[in-house]
Amino acid sequence: MRSLLLLVSLGLVAAEDGSSGWLRYSPSPQANRYYHTLPSQVITLNNTEVSPVYVACLELQKGLQGIFGKRVNVTHENGNASASVIVGTVDKYIKVYGNADEVPKLKEDGFWLSTEHDTVRILGQNERGALYGTFEYLSMLAQGNFSQVTYATNPNAPIRWVNHWDNMDGSIERGYGDRSIFFENGEVVDNPDRASKYARLLASIRINGVIVNNVNANASLLSSRNIEGLGRIADAFRPYGVQLGISLNFASPKLVGGLSTFDPLDASVIAWWTKITDEIYQHIPDMAGYLIKANSEGQPGPLTYNRTLAQGANLFAKALRPHGGIVMFRAFVYNQLNESDWKADRANAAVEFFKDLDGQFDDNVVVQIKYGPIDFQVREPTSPLFGNLYKTSTAIELQVTQEYLGQQCHLVYLPPLWKTVLDFDLRVDNKSSLVSDIISGERFRRPLGGSAAVVNVGTSTTWLGSHLAMSNLYAYGRLAWNPADDPQSMLQDWIRLTFSLDENVINTITKMFMQSWPAYENYSGNLGIQTLTDILYTHFGPNPASQDNNGWGQWTRADHMTIGMDRTVSNGTGFSGQYPPEIAQRYENIDTTPDDLLLWFHHVNYTHRLQSGKTVIQHFYDAHYNGAETAQAFVTMWESLKDKIDSERYNEVLFRQTYQAGHSIVWRDAVSNYYWNLSGIPDEANRVGHHPWRIEAESMTLNGYEAYLVHPFETASNYTAIITTSNTTVGTATVKLEYPSGIYDVAVNYYDLMGGKAHWQVYLNNSTFGQWVGDNEDTLGHAPSAYLDGHSATRRTFRNVTIENGDVLQIVGTPNGIEPAPLDYVALLPPGLID
Ligand SMILES: *[C@@H]1O[C@H](CO)[C@@H](O)[C@H](O)[C@H]1NC(C)=O
Numbered sequence: 001m002r003s004l005l006l007l008v009s010l011g012l013v014a015a016e017d018g019s020s021g022w023l024r025y026s027p028s029p030q031a032n033r034y035y036h037t038l039p040s041q042v043i044t045l046n047n048t049e050v051s052p053v054y055v056a057c058l059e060l061q062k063g064l065q066g067i068f069g070k071r072v073n074v075t076h077e078n079g080n081a082s083a084s085v086i087v088g089t090v091d092k093y094i095k096v097y098g099n100a101d102e103v104p105k106l107k108e109d110g111f112w113l114s115t116e117h118d119t120v121r122i123l124g125q126n127e128r129g130a131l132y133g134t135f136e137y138l139s140m141l142a143q144g145n146f147s148q149v150t151y152a153t154n155p156n157a158p159i160r161w162v163n164h165w166d167n168m169d170g171s172i173e174r175g176y177g178d179r180s181i182f183f184e185n186g187e188v189v190d191n192p193d194r195a196s197k198y199a200r201l202l203a204s205i206r207i208n209g210v211i212v213n214n215v216n217a218n219a220s221l222l223s224s225r226n227i228e229g230l231g232r233i234a235d236a237f238r239p240y241g242v243q244l245g246i247s248l249n250f251a252s253p254k255l256v257g258g259l260s261t262f263d264p265l266d267a268s269v270i271a272w273w274t275k276i277t278d279e280i281y282q283h284i285p286d287m288a289g290y291l292i293k294a295n296s297e298g299q300p301g302p303l304t305y306n307r308t309l310a311q312g313a314n315l316f317a318k319a320l321r322p323h324g325g326i327v328m329f330r331a332f333v334y335n336q337l338n339e340s341d342w343k344a345d346r347a348n349a350a351v352e353f354f355k356d357l358d359g360q361f362d363d364n365v366v367v368q369i370k371y372g373p374i375d376f377q378v379r380e381p382t383s384p385l386f387g388n389l390y391k392t393s394t395a396i397e398l399q400v401t402q403e404y405l406g407q408q409c410h411l412v413y414l415p416p417l418w419k420t421v422l423d424f425d426l427r428v429d430n431k432s433s434l435v436s437d438i439i440s441g442e443r444f445r446r447p448l449g450g451s452a453a454v455v456n457v458g459t460s461t462t463w464l465g466s467h468l469a470m471s472n473l474y475a476y477g478r479l480a481w482n483p484a485d486d487p488q489s490m491l492q493d494w495i496r497l498t499f500s501l502d503e504n505v506i507n508t509i510t511k512m513f514m515q516s517w518p519a520y521e522n523y524s525g526n527l528g529i530q531t532l533t534d535i536l537y538t539h540f541g542p543n544p545a546s547q548d549n550n551g552w553g554q555w556t557r558a559d560h561m562t563i564g565m566d567r568t569v570s571n572g573t574g575f576s577g578q579y580p581p582e583i584a585q586r587y588e589n590i591d592t593t594p595d596d597l598l599l600w601f602h603h604v605n606y607t608h609r610l611q612s613g614k615t616v617i618q619h620f621y622d623a624h625y626n627g628a629e630t631a632q633a634f635v636t637m638w639e640s641l642k643d644k645i646d647s648e649r650y651n652e653v654l655f656r657q658t659y660q661a662g663h664s665i666v667w668r669d670a671v672s673n674y675y676w677n678l679s680g681i682p683d684e685a686n687r688v689g690h691h692p693w694r695i696e697a698e699s700m701t702l703n704g705y706e707a708y709l710v711h712p713f714e715t716a717s718n719y720t721a722i723i724t725t726s727n728t729t730v731g732t733a734t735v736k737l738e739y740p741s742g743i744y745d746v747a748v749n750y751y752d753l754m755g756g757k758a759h760w761q762v763y764l765n766n767s768t769f770g771q772w773v774g775d776n777e778d779t780l781g782h783a784p785s786a787y788l789d790g791h792s793a794t795r796r797t798f799r800n801v802t803i804e805n806g807d808v809l810q811i812v813g814t815p816n817g818i819e820p821a822p823l824d825y826v827a828l829l830p831p832g833l834i835d
Pocket residue numbers: 046047048050051052089092127
């Protein structure tokens with residue numbers, strides 16, 4: 001027992017890099033109490049080393065060792081079942097032990113777990129199910145849950161996949177966790193170790209398929225050498241019950257096949273795809289299938305040859321059918337539009353393209369539909385396409401990658417957002433029609449269906465680039481299995497597994513996470529206007545104007561009096577009429593449209609009164625101030641956990657939360673100022689544009705610095721920043737402080753550009769109290785910017801600085817590369833004040 005106690009105490013201090021995710025198996029504080037109740041051996045009903053059943057047994061060894069310091073042996077079959085864990089398929093169990101009458105009939109991938117009596121039994125419908133059950137049992141133990149249970153569980157749907165947007169050169173589109181784990185230098189990586197570790201994580205959340213390459217696919221993936229390489233990755237996935245699939249470039253027959261056409265009805269094209277598909281299955285006999293993005297955002301597709309999208313999808317369906325593969329065909333098809341046409345609407349595109357094709361897709365085609373009609377925005381109504389396909393299998397597409405939601409630098413726990421769609425009742429034919437029941441295949445009696453999520457993990461030890469973002473991957477798997485799962489209880493399981501069983505840790509992190517999506521919505525885009533980010537550049541910081549006056553169709557139609565998209569049938573784009581009648585009526589009528597989608601469906605005056613009683617514009621202001629205030633509180637909440645979390649993860653999270661607190665103020669000010677400028681309607685609370693504690697950099701005494709008008713204007717206080725007069729000139733900005741003597745938090749707003757690492761140093765009466773380097777591009781991992789704008793704007797705070805009236809504050813900026821040590825303002829904040 002002594003060594004066990006030692007392990008327990010070490011566990012609390014050991015640094016952790018996040019690479020184990022939620023599979024840490026850290027020593028249990030209750031180990032002593034439960035040690036004697038644990039099984040003393042593991043019986044595997046399959047002795048093949050690459051079998052998921054055998055892998056499950058190795059996982060049990062690892063888990064029992066880690067959590068309890070108990071070594072157990074794995075024995076094959078027929079062992080003495082007493083004081084054992086038995087892992088295998090139901091069928092094999094019956095062969096060995098005679099019967100399994102207690103086990104109900106399981107669906108594919110389902111399992112039955114019984115921890116009662118002297119033997120723990122984990123029986124899967126298939127090998128994968130047995131592995132899932134094993135992870136479930138270990139999760140209970142790791143969470144300190146020693147209750148005696150017997151139950152079966154089955155998946156909501158057969159397809160529970162993740163989509164990677166990895167490019168062949170090793171970069172990742174919308175990836176914030178470093179480089180690809182699958183590709184480098186145009187080829188598949190040689191070493192599949194990381195792929196294997198990833199498959200383990202995925203299996204523990206019951207994900208059974210991975211599309212490894214970008215939907216904007218490179219046809220060179222289909223070279224013989226790369227197909228061989230994909231075989232290596234698939235071999236690494238297989239012991240974890242994870243199947244590999246790939247995205248295809250529709251024009252491959254022409255791009256790499258030497259044909260003059262990629263017409264899906266052309267005999268040579270059909271033969272080419274059949275041959276390639278057969279070759280892939282020779283290397284990967286269990287290949288999951290293909291994901292297709294066609295005729296979207298410049299990608300080639302069947303429309304090029306005047307063939308339907310269904311004809312395009314069926315081309316692959318026929319090649320895959322003999323092998324049991326599936327085609328996931330993305331519904332994300334739309335054209336550029338002209339905003340001067342009041343009735344033009346990108347949101348209409350999916351139904352317009354797909355509704356009439358219902359019934360024309362082969363049975364092994366699944367239409368993969370983004371949760372909302374536009375593109376992973378902070379709030380969207382449920383895609384109406386889910387309610388328009390009766391004779392087509394469908395899957396929902398979610399995004400764990402926080403492309404429009406803070407790019408892993410803002411904490412946003414996504415399941416509450418996803419649930420607004422999964423739990424949405426479309427009332428098709430006036431009958432209950434939850435999206436979760438449509439994608440399971442149940443509502444329309446379809447053979448296939450499920451979920452796919454964009455998950456751009458990379459080589460970062462944290463996988464996604466942020467420890468906290470892993471909660472979204474964990475919960476995605478849980479929801480794909482059971483969409484009825486509760487976001488908060490899933491979260492708490494994740495917290496116990498990732499951080500601690502300490503009640504204080506659980507309660508504090510729960511509070512932070514459950515406030516995080518509402519906070520982000522508050523300071524990014526409200527009332528269904530979408531995430532007001534820069535849609536023309538990196539999708540990270542604020543730029544409301546970028547939504548309009550271009551062909552992308554993510555419009556707000558904001559002018560000096562009015563805002564919102566009129567999507568009514570009566571006077572607008574007609575989008576609301578794409579829903580089944582009960583829902584269509586709700587959204588058509590402004591009085592029954594919920595406030596949080598008001599501007600999605602209606603074009604109104606800024607002075608329009610919401611159901612809440614506030615005007616639209618005042619709601620914008622209040623929400624932005626509330627949201628940013630909540631983000632400040634995340635820092636204090638996290639700090640309260642200092643001694644309860646290993647210092648490595650504590651500090652890494654603190655760094656990001658501090659960054660978010662600053663950037664939420666950038667968002668708040670930019671969006672508030674933009675609409676104040678546009679509407680001319682002041683904030684009733686007089687906060688917007690009034691910052692009594694701020695000193696504009698341009699108003700300081702400048703030496704080697706000059707004023708610079710920032711674009712977009714709202715991303716600088718007073719529209720103006722300062723930059724050094726050349727990239728070799730050191731600049732100083734000096735000011736004599738006329739403030740009551742006291743203790744202040746000193747906040748500095750500056751711009752951190754990619755392509756340079758400038759240095760800033762802050763002095764008070766010639767003595768320095770702070771300095772930093774412009775290296776966000778290395779430390780944060782979000783898509784950086786080369787300009788002074790809402791992406792690069794960063795706010796940093798030095799706390800508890802003692803200041804005497806008349807002190808001299810000076811900032812010395814040393815430029816580097818293209819980064820001219822830009823500064824926006826300094827704020828001296830009495831404790832507790834945010835401004
Ligand atoms: C044992 O596992 C291997 C690999 O997964 C599989 O091919 C085989 O069918 C399994 N045997 C039984 C009896 O389930």
